[in-house]
Amino acid sequence: MQKSLLVNKFLAFLTLLLLVGVQPIDAQVSEDFFTSGNFKLEQKDYKGAIRDYTKAVLAEPNNPDIYFNRAYAKSMLADYVGAVQDYSKSIAIFPTMPNAYYNRGIEKGHMKDYKGAVQDHTTALQQDPENADIYFSRGLAKSAMNDHIGALQDFNRTISINSETINIYFNRGIEKAYLKDYQGAILDFDKAINDDNNNADIYFNRAIAKNGLKDYNAAIVDFNKALSIQPNNADLYFNRGVTKSYLNDPAAAIKDYNKAIELNPNTQNAYFNRGIENGRLKDYRGALLDYNRAIERDPSNADIYFNRGIVKNYLSDKQGALQDFNKAIALNPNTQNAYFNRGILRRELNDYPGAIQDYTKAIEQDGNNADIYFNRGLAKSYSLNHAAAIQDFNKAIEMSPSNEDLYLSRGVSKSAIKDYAGAIKDFSKSIELNPKTQNAYFNRGVAKSFLNDHVSAIKDFDLAIAQAPSYADIYVSRAVSKTAIHDTTGAIQDYSKSLELNPQNANAYFNRGLGKANLKDFAGAIQDFNKGIALNPNNADLYFNRAIIKNQQKDLYGAMADFDKAVSLNSGLQNLLFNRGLLKVTLKDYPAAMNDFNRAIQQNPNEADIYYNRALLKALMKQNSLAIVDFNKSIELNPANANAYVSRGILKAQIRDFQSANKDFNKAIEIDKGNAEAYFQRGLAKFNLIDKTGACVDLSLARDLGHPNASAQMEKRCKP
Numbered sequence: 008m009q010k011s012l013l014v015n016k017f018l019a020f021l022t023l024l025l026l027v028g029v030q031p032i033d034a035q036v037s038e039d040f041f042t043s044g045n046f047k048l049e050q051k052d053y054k055g056a057i058r059d060y061t062k063a064v065l066a067e068p069n070n071p072d073i074y075f076n077r078a079y080a081k082s083m084l085a086d087y088v089g090a091v092q093d094y095s096k097s098i099a100i101f102p103t104m105p106n107a108y109y110n111r112g113i114e115k116g117h118m119k120d121y122k123g124a125v126q127d128h129t130t131a132l133q134q135d136p137e138n139a140d141i142y143f144s145r146g147l148a149k150s151a152m153n154d155h156i157g158a159l160q161d162f163n164r165t166i167s168i169n170s171e172t173i174n175i176y177f178n179r180g181i182e183k184a185y186l187k188d189y190q191g192a193i194l195d196f197d198k199a200i201n202d203d204n205n206n207a208d209i210y211f212n213r214a215i216a217k218n219g220l221k222d223y224n225a226a227i228v229d230f231n232k233a234l235s236i237q238p239n240n241a242d243l244y245f246n247r248g249v250t251k252s253y254l255n256d257p258a259a260a261i262k263d264y265n266k267a268i269e270l271n272p273n274t275q276n277a278y279f280n281r282g283i284e285n286g287r288l289k290d291y292r293g294a295l296l297d298y299n300r301a302i303e304r305d306p307s308n309a310d311i312y313f314n315r316g317i318v319k320n321y322l323s324d325k326q327g328a329l330q331d332f333n334k335a336i337a338l339n340p341n342t343q344n345a346y347f348n349r350g351i352l353r354r355e356l357n358d359y360p361g362a363i364q365d366y367t368k369a370i371e372q373d374g375n376n377a378d379i380y381f382n383r384g385l386a387k388s389y390s391l392n393h394a395a396a397i398q399d400f401n402k403a404i405e406m407s408p409s410n411e412d413l414y415l416s417r418g419v420s421k422s423a424i425k426d427y428a429g430a431i432k433d434f435s436k437s438i439e440l441n442p443k444t445q446n447a448y449f450n451r452g453v454a455k456s457f458l459n460d461h462v463s464a465i466k467d468f469d470l471a472i473a474q475a476p477s478y479a480d481i482y483v484s485r486a487v488s489k490t491a492i493h494d495t496t497g498a499i500q501d502y503s504k505s506l507e508l509n510p511q512n513a514n515a516y517f518n519r520g521l522g523k524a525n526l527k528d529f530a531g532a533i534q535d536f537n538k539g540i541a542l543n544p545n546n547a548d549l550y551f552n553r554a555i556i557k558n559q560q561k562d563l564y565g566a567m568a569d570f571d572k573a574v575s576l577n578s579g580l581q582n583l584l585f586n587r588g589l590l591k592v593t594l595k596d597y598p599a600a601m602n603d604f605n606r607a608i609q610q611n612p613n614e615a616d617i618y619y620n621r622a623l624l625k626a627l628m629k630q631n632s633l634a635i636v637d638f639n640k641s642i643e644l645n646p647a648n649a650n651a652y653v654s655r656g657i658l659k660a661q662i663r664d665f666q667s668a669n670k671d672f673n674k675a676i677e678i679d680k681g682n683a684e685a686y687f688q689r690g691l692a693k694f695n696l697i698d699k700t701g702a703c704v705d706l707s708l709a710r711d712l713g714h715p716n717a718s719a720q721m722e723k724r725c726k727p
Contacts, residue, residue, distance in 0.1 A: 041073060048080055056080040071101040078110065087117045105134035109141050116148050124148035139169035147178065155185040177209055184212065189219035207236040211243060223253045241271035248280065257284040273304065279311055286318055294318045309339035320352060328352055343372040347379055359390040377406035381413055393420040411440035415447050427454040445474035449481050461488040479509035486518065495522045513543035521552065529556050547577035558590055566590055579610060585617050597628055615645035623654065631658050649679035657688055665695045683712035694724060
């Protein structure tokens, strides 16, 4: 979640009052020079006044009044250091001269020595405790030191002594605004306007206070009034632009920022704020140009780099965005939003460890932000650390229990660790909070399918499709569940719809091909496998299953080519080597078939069918004793395979172990009473065990069960 910063410039206009202490001089000491100096002072000939006062001082160096008036003249020429020196000299001669402390405090204020100014004003008040002007000036100095409470107290005292003090309500209003007493500030600005209704500064500051109350329309009225008085004031346009931004009118805000820049290209933050508004209007290139200009003017401002990084990300310049976030953090390591947004960017760049580090840093600065825990959880989820991701989602849910996305994401992670029941609860909660959350229905359906609740899963997929009918993956998942409940036709329809929406999905062609094969549409199945291979020529499953179909269609060499390709891509694919081995047996390539069966057993040493078929192959190759070993292993792994007992019994009979062979045939019949071959072979064995009656009974049963050779044997061996 990105955050842009609007900078609201609060301007305080402070008026410092200088009181000139003109005292009657001692007529006996340099009266002419002092009188001449006073005359020149009244005529604003400050340099001439200083020359005359200096001559008077030479004649009478211990007269505090001469130093006092010369200090005033120096102040008028902005020689504040010289003024302080003269006031100090006057005070040294006559320490109980409150105006000297007062004026020296004012000069120290000019020199930004506000602490010294407050000390002088305090001394002056000790000597003249009812002087409103001194309280007022001390309040100004305190304000400059950001001691707004102290300033307000002094302004209150000023008003209690003399409510007519010039600018007192205006300046008290400023202090109240600093202290967020916007209503009180407005009341003071109202009084100031009653005294001077043509002062743009008062309307300006009242507008700022109205902004503090979120009364933006009333603030605009005051900005307009101030601009009618000072139409070329760049700061007024800038602050009106800020207010229009608060009113969600970015276009109007930009017009004001444009005017501010036209009047004063160096208006603080004008380019920055205009960049923000351009970003809101999705003019990201315009925003980028503004942030570039803002950085030229203020290259150490972390906020500008941060916002420029956001814009670069929108412009797909992710590396440039990363560099800007890095710079913002280097300038201000406490920029929590920079870590957060850099974390998002790193996650998009698949740098999950880096993203997690950034989110962790952001959490250190703001441990109560659910969004940060949420995004760190996502990064951990993408890193496949789902247990840790769930912990972050839990924390985020504690802070924001009504956020449906949190439950959705936690449900996804629970599904990933096979906690499908827990996942379904989370998806259901997400749906409860927002019934239009199609991803929640989709994911809940997937979780239900893993629990084999396919009927309910299909209902969820139906709801997801109702909300997002163009989302191909939902049709694929519904098709999987339909296949599971043997609705192959419905599954094929869903795969077809998904391919209509996304014709580049090789897996959908693969699965539709399997469905067609189940419906005996082998030509259609091969067409789908062909399309899947065209899209993904490195998918061994496609070649493997196409080989199965070709084998069934008696395209044996085409099947072999596909088996070979599948093996070259993924020789570990389950049943691949086994099936190729079976085909090689059909093609009578027994050594190669044996090699495939051997490799298949190495990959899956507990698969009974492979031992069974290898045993059959060994029997074909006249390796009967080895074949019996494989039949033994096959029966050990799968004692319910009647054919394994029949085949082993045949081999035992060939080596004239008829008793043991008979036991195998008995076991086969016990397992499968309809096994014609078992009765037939047992009948032959019984002849060798001199049990003609039993043999003929078995041959009769074999004949009745459809064995092709039983009748001939009965004709030959069972006549009375």
